Amino acid sequence: MRRIVIHGLNLAYDGYIIGVCGWQTQPTLLELESLLVEKDILVKQMVDFSLKSEDEAFFSHKERRKSRGETSKQLRKGG
Numbered sequence: 465m466r467r468i469v470i471h472g473l474n475l476a477y478d479g480y481i482i483g484v485c486g487w488q489t490q491p492t493l494l495e496l497e498s499l500l501v502e503k504d505i506l507v508k509q510m511v512d513f514s515l516k517s518e519d520e521a522f523f524s525h526k527e528r529r530k531s532r533g534e535t536s537k538q539l540r541k542g543g
Contacts, residue, residue, distance in 0.1 A: 466496055469493065
């Protein structure tokens with residue numbers, strides 16, 4: 465059953481599955497499912513953090529322009 469599950473995963477899981485297959489004691493089907501769910505949660509947290517960081521950088525840049533008194537119209541004109 466584990467082989468069926470592993471071969472049914474998309475390519476995004478290849479590196480992770482290769483690592484798990486290298487373990488001396490192979491996980492049960494239930495343990496494998498739990499590991500895959502944990503991996504998905506971790507990836508989602510990393511994506512959310514990345515998006516949040518990009519948003520903060522964008523808004524930080526806008527705030528700096530406001531503090532200098534620059535408007536978007538002035539920036540488009542180049543001055």
